[in-house]
Amino acid sequence: MKLENEDALDNLIICHQCYTLHEEVPIEDGSKACCSECGGILYRYDSGLVDHGLALSISGLIFFTLANAFPLIQVDILGNEQFITIPKTIFSLFDNGFYIVGFICIFLIFVFPLMIFLINILLFLLLKLKRGKRLTKDLLILLSHIKPWSMPDIFFISILVALVKLVAFGQIHIGIAFWALMVFVLIDIYITKSIHLSEIWMLRKRILLNREPK
């Protein structure tokens, strides 16, 4: 295989799922390219990626705030009303002496999801303003390190499982935060599944590095 220089490597892509080497070809706006071996998505092309990403990240952050500020579930047991919020769930672990679990949970369901959305907002904002060559690089590296550790979707499924177990204890009321968390999780899944980091890297290259006329 012959290459002009190392930059020509950017036209190549290795499939996430099966490690097959592919050459990137231009595709239609709004469509996606799939791996010929395993059918996994290689990349998408979206001409409005910056705006879409920014809009989704901001709405995600709003729903994240709502999900943390309001009660998640409320139970009436023996005449007592008890409710939880997401921060309260984590703090009660600390109160009961489960420091390690509490520490892991606070990162997995609070700090990392929040960081991902803040980084996304900053990243797309910088790309929109066409500046911050160094900062976008650092942010992208940080983002790829924390992405596998963010688990709001798993937490949401856990709430559903907990609800089934709670039926035996008394009347259950679902709070506002539950619905907010559901929307947040949907946005989070959409962002992590449909915007690959390599697409943002390519976008950064197009916007920030090739600005000077040749």
Next chain:
Amino acid sequence: MIEVDEDKLIRCPVCDAVNIDKGKKNTCRRCGSAIYHHRSFSTEKSWAFLITAMVAYIPANLYPMLVTNAFGTKDESTILGGVVLLWELESYPVAAIIFFASIVIPVLKFLILIYLLISVKYPLGKDKKVNKHKLYYMTEIVGPWSMIDVFVVAILAALIHLSSVEILAGTAATAFAISVFFTLLAAHAFDETLIKGK
């Protein structure tokens, strides 16, 4: 003009850029991160995390996960006990979810990682037919889902703490969380470039 062998092209684990494998000290040309620096002990790091995870998985199954204090009677249930209890209460879907998340997925992940770690060093006879990249990708995707049980216990313990009825997390919660944490680390530490050919 440079000539490269297609097998020499590797993917940066951080930014997905395609790089040329230059032997020992690979740094990504796009993001500057080291691409699996430790060639001299390629699988040992992953082994270490994996063994820690397996050790932590033993107390996670032996100690109680959930302690229920209802009107003075103390009821402790382990992970497997909780699944059996849910099954008896006829909540089959939930029992199945917990069974998959806390027993099937971790054990399967241990076995797959052990298989991958051994087979990249000592190629076995017929394993060319197995798509190891796909196997590795699968463990990465399903791995975090084992956290379900820990989160459920956290929610229940936070919600129900009256003087007469109280749910507490058990010792197993800590052990299980540690076990999942280390399996995730083991999977991340695995050097995907060691899998050769398809």
